Amino acid sequence: MDHKERREDAYNQQSMDEQRFEALEREYERQQSVKQHVCAVCSNTCFFDTAKPTRPGQVYSEAGIRELSISGLCEHCFDEITRPPDEDDDE
Ligand SMILES: [Zn+2]
Numbered sequence: 001m002d003h004k005e006r007r008e009d010a011y012n013q014q015s016m017d018e019q020r021f022e023a024l025e026r027e028y029e030r031q032q033s034v035k036q037h038v039c040a041v042c043s044n045t046c047f048f049d050t051a052k053p054t055r056p057g058q059v060y061s062e063a064g065i066r067e068l069s070i071s072g073l074c075e076h077c078f079d080e081i082t083r084p085p086d087e088d089d090d091e
Contacts, residue, residue: 034059039074041081046074054079 030048037046044057046068054060054076059068064075071078 030059030065034065034068037068037072037074039068039077040072041077042074044074 027048034046034048038044039046039057042056046057046059048059048065049055050060051058052060056076057074059065059075061075064078067078068074073081
């Protein structure tokens with residue numbers, strides 16, 4: 001590795017850290033905006049988490065945050081309601 005490559009490596013490392021920080025900031029903003037809501041169906045205080053399977057009150061995507069502010073449903077309940085009833089059938 002020559003000097004030029006090493007400098008670029010250090011630069012990439014720095015921008016990686018910045019991206020991680022921005023991701024954490026976005027994550028925090030999501031948490032704050034979601035926590036202001038209580039789901040109209042399951043009555044849980046909403047929280048942002050990308051883990052699966054989803055739990056009542058959970059919102060896991062940007063679309064879910066928008067849906068929550070429009071309909072007042074957490075993404076977990078929204079999925080339950082909008083899922084076709086025969087989705088798991090093997091016919
Ligand atoms: Zn819910």
